[in-house]
Amino acid sequence: MERKPILDIKIEANGPAVHLKGENAEVDMIPFQGSVCSELFTGIVEPCGVDTQVVNAVYVRHMSARYMLTGRDRAGQPCHIYVENNGWTDDRTKTMPFHTVPTFYTDSEVLAPYLHSTRFEGEGVVLEDGLHIYFYEIGGAGNA
DSSP, X not given: OOOEEEEEEEEEEOSXXXXXXXXSEEEEEXXXXXXXXXXXXXXXXXXXXXXXEEEEXXXXXXXXXXXXXXXXXXXXXXXXXXXXXXXXXXXXXXXXXXXXXXXXXXXXXXXXXXXXXXXXEEEEXXXXXXXXXXXXXXXXXXXX
């Protein structure tokens, strides 16, 4: 299946993680911010982003990141994009890249029909300059 790249988000930690080690799981809440560069949208990841990672007793890691993008859509109009991005990995294998399923909400009149009706997937990759989350269109309405 061919994937069409739509967003490249560079993630930067912006504070200490909060850690809980319980009887049947470990939880980390990792605050972050970042930048976004693409033909679709250019801007920043607001510094209020958080990635909550839960590793359960059988070593399944559930990653759930929620964050707000602020910038300009492809028409040059100011807008926001809210991202909820979920993924699961086997913590014993530490597989990279990791894959996610994002959901988008936006106040951009230009981007809303596309982001609200198309299927996407995410991929997390560690590069020389840090963690990048790439989002790809994998089906749906198209016409970005």
